[in-house]
Amino acid sequence: MSSGPLTRIGSWAARWLSQLGALARFSFGGARAAALLPRAGRAVVFRVTLNQIRFTAVHAMGLVVLLSGILSFLVISQAVRELGQIGATGLIGTLMVIAIVRELGPLITALAIVGRSGTAIAAELATNAVMGEARALEGMGIDPRQYLVLPRFIGAVASVFSLLVLFDVVAITAGFAAARLNGMTGTRYAEIVLQSLSAHDVWLTVGKALAFGLILGIVPSYFGLSVRRAATEVPIAVSRATVSSIVGVFLCSALFVLLG
Amino acid sequence: MTAPLAFEDLPLAGRSRAPFSLALADHQTVAVLGDEESGVDRLGGYALGLESPPGGRVRVFETSIADLPLPERLAFRRRVGYLPAGDGLLQNLSLRDNIALPLRFGSDASTREIDGRVAVMVVAVRLESAADRRPAQANEEECRRAALARAVAFDPMLLVLEQPFDGLTARASAELLEVARGGETADGARRTILITGQELPTVVQRRCDRVYRLTRAGTLELETV
Numbered sequence: 001m002s003s004g005p006l007t008r009i010g011s012w013a014a015r016w017l018s019q020l021g022a023l024a025r026f027s028f029g030g031a032r033a034a035a036l037l038p039r040a041g042r043a044v045v046f047r048v049t050l051n052q053i054r055f056t057a058v059h060a061m062g063l064v065v066l067l068s069g070i071l072s073f074l075v076i077s078q079a080v081r082e083l084g085q086i087g088a089t090g091l092i093g094t095l096m097v098i099a100i101v102r103e104l105g106p107l108i109t110a111l112a113i114v115g116r117s118g119t120a121i122a123a124e125l126a127t128n129a130v131m132g133e134a135r136a137l138e139g140m141g142i143d144p145r146q147y148l149v150l151p152r153f154i155g156a157v158a159s160v161f162s163l164l165v166l167f168d169v170v171a172i173t174a175g176f177a178a179a180r181l182n183g184m185t186g187t188r189y190a191e192i193v194l195q196s197l198s199a200h201d202v203w204l205t206v207g208k209a210l211a212f213g214l215i216l217g218i219v220p221s222y223f224g225l226s227v228r229r230a231a232t233e234v235p236i237a238v239s240r241a242t243v244s245s246i247v248g249v250f251l252c253s254a255l256f257v258l259l260g
Numbered sequence: 261m262t263a264p265l266a267f268e269d270l271p272l273a274g275r276s277r278a279p280f281s282l283a284l285a286d287h288q289t290v291a292v293l294g295d296e297e298s299g300v301d302r303l304g305g306y307a308l309g310l311e312s313p314p315g316g317r318v319r320v321f322e323t324s325i326a327d328l329p330l331p332e333r334l335a336f337r338r339r340v341g342y343l344p345a346g347d348g349l350l351q352n353l354s355l356r357d358n359i360a361l362p363l364r365f366g367s368d369a370s371t372r373e374i375d376g377r378v379a380v381m382v383v384a385v386r387l388e389s390a391a392d393r394r395p396a397q398a399n400e401e402e403c404r405r406a407a408l409a410r411a412v413a414f415d416p417m418l419l420v421l422e423q424p425f426d427g428l429t430a431r432a433s434a435e436l437l438e439v440a441r442g443g444e445t446a447d448g449a450r451r452t453i454l455i456t457g458q459e460l461p462t463v464v465q466r467r468c469d470r471v472y473r474l475t476r477a478g479t480l481e482l483e484t485v
Contacts, residue, residue, distance in 0.1 A: 029330075037365070038364070038365065038366070038367060039370070039371075040363070040364040040365075040369065040370065040371050040374055041365040043364070043371060044364050044365070131346070131348070132344055132345070132346050132348045133348055133349070133350050135305075135310060135344060135348065136347075136348025136349075136350075137350075137361075138308075138310055138334070138337070139308050139310060139337060139342040139344055139348070140337065140338070140342060140361070140362040140365075140366070140410065140411075140413075141334045141335060141337035141338035141362065141365075141366050142334065142362060142366060143330070146365060147365065
């Protein structure tokens, strides 16, 4: 048997596609399980979802404000100085909207959530699996995806969306402060930023929140629940979940650019 | 009469050893004991269809659970009470919420009806003072009581208990077994019960209709108490 580079690439691609297929099956199975939830089960899922949002969104607000504020302040300060020398301060609006609101904002928010909550979700579900809790749920006739995955998925989508909006608001406000400190009037800053913002950006934020939320809710859950009985599998699952989520977020971001 | 639970020719301890076969009759309490290498710890998973045996078959109420499609499999398991080894209680829920969980996800009952049923079960397993604690805050006996209450939440006619009395006193074990039996009928216990584990307290063995020891060779020997 040949084990040349083509064979290796082929087997890597096959593994990757197989994993993607398993993730898709996991997601569709979860969606089907969600549709079968009884009323009392929905109340439990709602409660767990609120808890997930508290952990993923509310507790991460400080971090997102800090990252967004510093990033926007630095970029706009530098831009006002440099672009001011060539009389192109009008491009600051484009820079703010395209670079920060459209691209960096969602990416940095998603990375912050992967680091804080993606790892936590993967570790928690992997522990559930190792402790036999996921198996006990199945033994009782409960689909683990109903109780363990669904609230985390809904929580992730809602959290990514809320944090993206927060990131954008803070970025625009910090940019305003940076522009003022570097000699630009507030009216001029508001005018050029508002000119560059469009309804397309709002839809893009919604689309990215959904796509990133899907990745950040499903991928860590999938890797967490793939653990069997050994505690040594937990860090491996967390590591795989983190890397796969980051790769997923970047690929998805590239896809959004390609689709225009 | 058909057996509520029947294992047929399972290669439990490897194909080189004798296959395992056992049928439980209605209202019987049967214990199968054996060391870890005997494969006795796999019986519960095979019975519930959580794992598929490499050979032979397992029938629960004449149905092979593992062969059913997922939604039917999950629904069918609600007809069987299951207490897994190590309790399997969810650590982020109170004992009371753990007991309520199968009812919340597996029935169309209202929250009020479920709360009422759970309150009755909490009293039945004598868990009133600890019901609002989480598993990590409760002792082993309280966790086991909660796990048993959860297993009988749907009032199943068949119970599978894995190592249910490990680490408990003989008195607590006997008390829990009575809860599991669910009362008495002219033919024996109200429920059919399979207990698996390594050892059982003598007082519990006396309440079983049959106690088997699964040897490493794969043979099933009837124990005398």
